[in-house]
Structure formats: structure tokens, C-alpha cells
Amino acid sequence: MTPHQGQRFELREHTADIAVEAAGNTLEDVFAAVAEGLAAASCDETPDASGDRFSLSVTAESREALLFDYLDDLIYLRDVRVELPVDHRVETISHSDDADETACWTLEASARGVPLAEIDAREVKAVTYSEMRLERVDDEWEAYVVFDV
Amino acid sequence: MSDSTFDADGITLEQVREYVWEIPQEGDMRTPARVLASEALLEEIKEDKTLQQLKNTTHLPGITKHAICMPDGHQGYGFPVGGVGALDAENGCISPGAVGYDINCGVRMMKTNLTYDDLKGRETELVDSLFANVPSGLGGGGIVESGVDTVDEILARGVDWALENSYAVEDDLRHCEDEGTREEADPSKISQKAKDRGKNQIGSLGSGNHFLEVQRVTDVFHDEVGSAYGLEKDQIVVLIHCGSRGLGHQTCNDYLRKIEKQHQGLLNTLPDKELAAAPAGSQLAEDYYGAMNAAINFAWVNRQLIMHRTREVFERVFDQSWEDMEMDLLYDVAHNIAKKEVHDVDGEKRELYVHRKGATRAFPAGHPEVPKAYRDVGQPVIIPGSMGTGSYVLRGGENSMELTFGSTAHGAGRLMSRTQAKSEYWGGDVQDELEEQDQIYVKAQSGATVAEEAPGVYKDVDEVVRISDELGIGDKVARTFPVCNIKG
Numbered sequence: 026m027t028p029h030q031g032q033r034f035e036l037r038e039h040t041a042d043i044a045v046e047a048a049g050n051t052l053e054d055v056f057a058a059v060a061e062g063l064a065a066a067s068c069d070e071t072p073d074a075s076g077d078r079f080s081l082s083v084t085a086e087s088r089e090a091l092l093f094d095y096l097d098d099l100i101y102l103r104d105v106r107v108e109l110p111v112d113h114r115v116e117t118i119s120h121s122d123d124a125d126e127t128a129c130w131t132l133e134a135s136a137r138g139v140p141l142a143e144i145d146a147r148e149v150k151a152v153t154y155s156e157m158r159l160e161r162v163d164d165e166w167e168a169y170v171v172f173d174v
Numbered sequence: 175m176s177d178s179t180f181d182a183d184g185i186t187l188e189q190v191r192e193y194v195w196e197i198p199q200e201g202d203m204r205t206p207a208r209v210l211a212s213e214a215l216l217e218e219i220k221e222d223k224t225l226q227q228l229k230n231t232t233h234l235p236g237i238t239k240h241a242i243c244m245p246d247g248h249q250g251y252g253f254p255v256g257g258v259g260a261l262d263a264e265n266g267c268i269s270p271g272a273v274g275y276d277i278n279c280g281v282r283m284m285k286t287n288l289t290y291d292d293l294k295g296r297e298t299e300l301v302d303s304l305f306a307n308v309p310s311g312l313g314g315g316g317i318v319e320s321g322v323d324t325v326d327e328i329l330a331r332g333v334d335w336a337l338e339n340s341y342a343v344e345d346d347l348r349h350c351e352d353e354g355t356r357e358e359a360d361p362s363k364i365s366q367k368a369k370d371r372g373k374n375q376i377g378s379l380g381s382g383n384h385f386l387e388v389q390r391v392t393d394v395f396h397d398e399v400g401s402a403y404g405l406e407k408d409q410i411v412v413l414i415h416c417g418s419r420g421l422g423h424q425t426c427n428d429y430l431r432k433i434e435k436q437h438q439g440l441l442n443t444l445p446d447k448e449l450a451a452a453p454a455g456s457q458l459a460e461d462y463y464g465a466m467n468a469a470i471n472f473a474w475v476n477r478q479l480i481m482h483r484t485r486e487v488f489e490r491v492f493d494q495s496w497e498d499m500e501m502d503l504l505y506d507v508a509h510n511i512a513k514k515e516v517h518d519v520d521g522e523k524r525e526l527y528v529h530r531k532g533a534t535r536a537f538p539a540g541h542p543e544v545p546k547a548y549r550d551v552g553q554p555v556i557i558p559g560s561m562g563t564g565s566y567v568l569r570g571g572e573n574s575m576e577l578t579f580g581s582t583a584h585g586a587g588r589l590m591s592r593t594q595a596k597s598e599y600w601g602g603d604v605q606d607e608l609e610e611q612d613q614i615y616v617k618a619q620s621g622a623t624v625a626e627e628a629p630g631v632y633k634d635v636d637e638v639v640r641i642s643d644e645l646g647i648g649d650k651v652a653r654t655f656p657v658c659n660i661k662g
Contacts, residue, residue: 036593037593038591038593038594039249039591039592040222040248040249040588040589040590040591042250042251042592043591043592043593067312069622086435090431090434093431094431097424097427100420100423101367101370101371101420101424103312104370104371104374104375104420105370105371105374107313107374109312140313141312141313142313145619145620145621145622146311146312146313146620147311147312147381147382147620147622147623147626147662148311148312148380148381148382148662150275150276150382150420150423151275151423151424151426151427152427153251153252153275153448154251154252154271154430154446154447154448154450155250155251155252155271155446155447155448156251156446157447171251173251173274173275173276173423174382174592
């Protein structure tokens with residue numbers, strides 16, 4: 026679960042829950058880095074080759090909402106596929122100015138689903154908006170997300 | 175107001191009376207905020223963002239009297255854990271964020287007529303059998319594998335569904351809040367996504383701080399109430415702590431996002447987006463209330479199924495029927511919930527959405543909403559400690575209606591973050607120490623969970639309960655000590 030070049034994340038202290046602080050060269054990178062943080066918060070070690078890749082696409086009305094819905098979808102897919110999504114790739118994030126305002130941000134991503142039966146994973150219950158930060162600082166994107174454990 | 179103050183790094187609390195502290199109203203706060211704690215507990219509470227989150231809660235429209243932090247309070251997301259906020263049901267709002275993700279996360283205690291001597295020597299067999307038979311962890315499935323139709327029935331009917339399907343007896347319903355069914359539940363307000371997550375998890379513990387623990391009663395402090403609850407020294411009891419699983423988590427997020435889209439104006443007035451609330455009387459407030467009540471039913475059934483499975487395990491291990499072992503439900507309490515309740519506010523009866531986030535309802539003797547079985551003594555309140563310390567049974571105290579909208583604490587309260595816990599403890603060492611020093615047998619899906627839940631990461635449950643007892647919001651009845659613990 027090593028993040029790809031241009032992405033990094035750290036798990037941060039939170040009394041009851043867990044926070045992920047992430048950075049990336051692009052918006053796609055920082056989204057994928059937060060997703061890697063979510064996987065790391067769920068499991069210390071995952072096998073390198075196990076599981077198949079799957080795709081997901083998410084639409085939302087703002088950048089922050091897109092990050093929230095992306096992470097919410099990954100947690101949903103974990104429960105219904107009974108797999109932990111790892112090795113995250115966010116292929117594109119696009120923004121359409123003239124689209125319907127309720128869904129003008131779109132994300133296309135993929136991940137590898139490691140069967141939960143093969144790993145020692147803990148449950149992250151949900152993504153939260155609490156203290157969420159997503160912003161451009163100098164030449165890169167930074168994010169901070171608290172997850173309910 | 176007393177002259178005594180407590181400085182919590184920029185937030186000053188004024189002492190109202192012993193163990194009652196107030197953060198005065200300022201800026202956009204709609205009311206003051208109160209913390210119920212000793213100075214020792216305040217020293218711990220001030221270390222994270224609990225007090226700022228409590229102040230933020232007072233920005234919610236319709237907040238009544240004050241937002242309150244229980245003695246076990248700690249930082250959560252939006253609303254602090256250990257928080258109680260009563261919001262006017264006519265002119266205020268209801269906040270999914272303030273209820274939390276794990277709707278009706280709660281605790282139930284089942285009694286037995288076994289004593290510690292009956293169990294000694296069989297701890298390993300019992301913990302192994304419980305661990306093998308009660309689904310826990312991530313992806314461990316549930317006791318009932320079903321389709322969405324069954325999920326809908328459970329959401330609508332709660333423990334009544336379990337009764338019809340032979341997972342419960344009538345007596346279980348009589349010893350559960352609302353007899354295990356919220357009639358205002360509306361399954362159609364729960365999304366397909368939430369139902370899809372829930373259908374594989376009906377009857378499962380999950381992970382994190384959720385657990386099933388076999389305990390022995392070590393002390394009975396109050397003979398009359400102890401007797402009314404059927405608790406005696408050395409008796410074996412079983413405590414089950416879990417909630418509404420992925421179905422509840424998804425429901426909370428679904429409604430946070432709906433509020434963000436439909437009530438942006440209200441949201442913009444709040445200092446933390448996680449406090450997202452729907453105005454009372456709006457369609458969304460009605461929809462959320464119906465969905466939340468349905469998720470409450472789901473969580474009750476979840477705990478009921480685990481209790482049913484535990485009865486079966488005990489039957490095999492002790493070779494007796496569960497009825498012969500008198501494995502009866504003492505009570506089931508919810509920790510994360512918002513309920514429409516009528517409270518006396520400055521001499522006037524008002525209907526309020528009482529949000530309890532990591533707090534327990536603690537109605538006193540005589541209250542009409544206390545089940546008949548306990549109306550003369552007050553409702554049982556179950557306060558789990560960590561897996562290395564005692565848990566408590568309290569009864570709703572006579573001051574709870576005046577001080578806390580009928581509420582008290584819900585546990586020991588975390589002190590240390592999970593990341594720090596994992597760097598300080600090793601799961602295997604924690605398990606060995608508990609077994610060798612305290613004869614507590616722990617079995618978990620994940621060693622990391624054991625480290626994250628090590629006894630040292632929690633506040634002193636004795637002190638939390640002492641404050642509840644001294645304030646008369648929840649009175650000490652009995653104390654228990656762990657014997658076997660299983661977790662995810």
C-alpha cells in the first residue's frame with residue numbers, strides 16, 4: 026500500500042477516531058492518497074497480488090463533496106463486495122461549468138479489492154466532514170479527513 | 175454562581191456547584207454549555223477538542239437550557255462523545271451528525287443463575303465457542319443471512335420480528351426500551367445502499383470498541399434495587415455492545431449529504447459541517463426521524479440475535495437449557511440516539527429532540543416511559559468499562575430530569591488515540607497480561623484491536639460513575655468484572 030509517486034499520507038491522532046492527512050501533486054493524487062490512508066487505517070498489511078481491480082465513478086456538487094462521496098463509496102463497496110479496496114488510482118477528476126449544479130464534479134477511479142477473509146482488517150465505520158480540509162497550498166494539494174472508527 | 179473557575183487552555187469554565195461547570199454564552203452560542211465532571215476528569219477532558227465541540231453544539235437552532243457533556247466526554251466529530259443536546263421539536267432541528275454514525279449503538283446485559291465457580295476452569299472453552307459462533311470483525315457475515323425483504327421487516331418491526339422468528343421470547347421485549355420497537359420507524363426512508371450493507375451483517379458485533387463480555391458481579395451497592403434487577407454477588411452476566419452496523423453508518427451519511435444539498439442556509443450558520451441539521455417540521459427532518467427509528471430497530475435486532483446465539487453457546491458449554499440457566503435480559507440501553515421526549519423547561523412542558531451521543535437515557539423511578547418491570551426503582555443503566563476493568567449497572571437517578579434531560583454517561587470514555595495505543599501496546603502482550611494477572615480471557619479477530627482497546631487507553635470508569643452517582647443522575651447499583659471477552 027505504498028502510495029504512488031506524487032502522493033503521501035500520514036495517519037494522525039484523534040481521541041476516538043482516526044484522521045488522515047494527505048498531500049499530492051494533483052487533485053487526483055491527493056484523493057488517491059486519502060484513500061490509501063483509509064486502507065492503512067483499516068489494515069496494517071495487505072498482500073501485494075491478491076484480488077481483482079474494479080472501477081468506480083462518483084459525481085458531486087463540489088470538490089469537498091466529491092472527496093466525501095468517493096470515500097463513502099469505497100466504504101460501501103468494502104461492505105457489499107466483502108473486499109478491502111487498496112492500490113487506489115484516481116484516473117481523472119473533471120469539472121463541468123455548464124452542467125447541472127448538483128453534480129458538476131466527476132471522478133473516475135479504480136482500486137484492487139482484497140478479500141476480507143484473507144486479511145486482518147478492522148472496520149472504519151464512515152467518512153466524516155468534521156475538520157475536513159481540501160486546499161491547494163503552493164504547488165500541491167493537501168487534505169485532512171477524520172474517519173469514524 | 176461560585177467564584178471557582180477552571181481554565182482549559184483558553185476556555186474558562188465557571189463552577190455552578192460541585193461537579194457542575196458552565197461555559198458562559200458568548201458570540202453565536204445560543205445557550206451556555208455545561209460539563210459534569212470532577213477536576214480530575216476536567217484535566218483529561220481539556221486535553222482534546224471536547225470543549226470546543228461542546229461550544230459548537232450550542233449553535234444548533236432550538237438548543238434548550240444548555241448543551242451538556244457527561245463525565246466520560248471526549249472529542250468526537252461535530253458533537254462531542256458524551257454529549258447531550260435537547261433541541262426544540264417545533265422550532266429547532268434534528269441533527270444526524272449529533273446522533274452519530276452508529277445509530278443506536280448500545281449495550282444490553284443478560285443475566286444468568288450461574289456463579290463464577292460454575293464457570294471457573296471452562297473459560298477457554300467458553301471464549302472459544304463464543305468467538306466461533308458470534309460473528310465479529312470485518313466481513314464476518316451475520317447470524318441471519320437474508321435478502322432486503324427481511325431487512326425491511328426488521329427495520330419496521332424491530333424485536334417483534336425476532337419474536338415471530340423464534341429469536342426472542344416475550345419477556346425480552348418487556349425488558350427493552352420501547353419493547354424493542356420504534357413505531358415511528360419508516361423503512362422506506364432508508365436507502366438501498368444502506369440496506370445492501372445491512373443485509374450481510376444482521377447479528378454481528380463489528381469491530382472497534384464493540385464486544386461481547388462474560389462478567390461476574392463483584393459488588394452490589396444497593397440491595398433493594400439490586401434485588402429488583404435480579405443481581406447478586408458472584409453471579410455470571412453477559413454484556414453485549416454493538417450497534418446498527420453499516421446500515422446505520424450509511425444512513426447517517428446519506429442524510430448529512432441530503433442536508434448539505436437542501437439546507438445549506440442552516441448549515442452555513444454552524445461552526446462544524448458535521449453538525450448538519452434539518453429544521454424541525456421540514457420534510458427532511460421527518461424523513462430522517464423515520465429512518466433513524468428504523469435503524470434503531472435494526473440495532474435492537476442485532477443485539478437480540480447475538481444474545482440468542484449466546485444462549486445457544488451457553489447451552490452447549492454448560493449442557494443445560496438457557497431457560498434453566500435463567501438467561502434473561504436485564505435491559506438494553508442506546509448510546510447514540512435522538513428521541514422526541516417531553517421535558518419540563520422552566521415550568522413549561524416542551525417536546526424536544528433529545529440527542530444523546532455517547533450518553534445513556536437514565537429515567538428515574540416513577541417515570542411513565544420506564545418499563546413496568548422497573549418503574550418503581552428507575553431504569554437500569556449499563557456502563558461498560560474497558561476489558562480489564564469493571565463495568566457498572568446504575569439506575570436512573572432522581573436528579574437526571576432536572577440536570578441532564580434524563581441522561582448519564584455511557585462508558586469509561588477514551589483517553590488515548592488509537593494510533594498512540596498501537597505504539598504503546600502490543601495486542602498479544604495485553605491478552606497475556608489480562609489472562610495471567612486478572613484471569614480475563616480475551617479473543618479477537620485482530621491483535622491491533624486488542625491494543626487499541628487496551629485498558630490503559632480509557633479513563634477511570636470508577637471516577638466517571640462516582641460523579642454520576644454524586645450528582646444523582648445515575649446511582650450505583652452493582653459492579654461487574656470481566657471473565658471472557660470477544661471482539662472484532
